[in-house]
Amino acid sequence: MILETNDLIIRPSEWDDLGDFCRWEQLPEVTEFFSIRDGQTMEDVVRKFVADEEDPKAQQFTILLKEEGYQASEEGDDEALQYERTRKIGRIVLADIEDGWKGEIWRIYIGDKTLRGKGYGKQAMEAMMGYCFDALGLERLYLDHYTGNPAAELYLSLGFKYEGVLRKNCRKNGILYDVHLMSMLREEYEALFEE
Numbered sequence: 070m071i072l073e074t075n076d077l078i079i080r081p082s083e084w085d086d087l088g089d090f091c092r093w094e095q096l097p098e099v100t101e102f103f104s105i106r107d108g109q110t111m112e113d114v115v116r117k118f119v120a121d122e123e124d125p126k127a128q129q130f131t132i133l134l135k136e137e138g139y140q141a142s143e144e145g146d147d148e149a150l151q152y153e154r155t156r157k158i159g160r161i162v163l164a165d166i167e168d169g170w171k172g173e174i175w176r177i178y179i180g181d182k183t184l185r186g187k188g189y190g191k192q193a194m195e196a197m198m199g200y201c202f203d204a205l206g207l208e209r210l211y212l213d214h215y216t217g218n219p220a221a222e223l224y225l226s227l228g229f230k231y232e233g234v235l236r237k238n239c240r241k242n243g244i245l246y247d248v249h250l251m252s253m254l255r256e257e258y259e260a261l262f263e264e
């Protein structure tokens with residue numbers, strides 16, 4: 070499944086993406102609000118990728134930015150859906166997928182902090198919400214975030230609602246953190262995004 074927005078291509082993650090994931094997930098500006106431990110290695114990234122590839126309840130996606138001169142491959146070129154003039158800028162991980170019921174946006178980020186605040190995260194979230202509700206047929210989509218995560222404002226603006234605080238629910242570097250649980254139901258999504 071390949072998703073496209075005005076500025077982005079979102080496609081299933083591939084082995085060649087893991088080096089970028091590892092590099093991004095060693096940056097404090099990426100890991101600050103995730104349970105990614107300091108000193109994560111390439112082996113850790115590979116292990117997570119392989120586990121998700123084998124887990125029918127998980128999916129990983131890579132966010133690509135369309136650059137000047139972008140042009141999609143010709144229709145029908147299914148074998149080699151290659152996109153000219155794009156670059157990798159982020160990652161999305163879905164978890165706890167129960168077809169026709171629920172799923173979690175377990176991780177979503179734009180790896181390059183100079184590209185934040187430009188609406189790419191919002192486009193990626195909207196595309197992933199559409200995929201989850203329309204393609205997967207979910208009734209409930211949820212996520213959680215650490216206290217102070219600036220992405221909380223984005224989630225609220227998209228219509229996610231707070232359900233509560235999961236106290237000491239995430240461990241990072243041996244410390245337990247509270248996380249704020251948010252969700253959106255199908256009827257809320259349809260009221261906001263479907264005409």
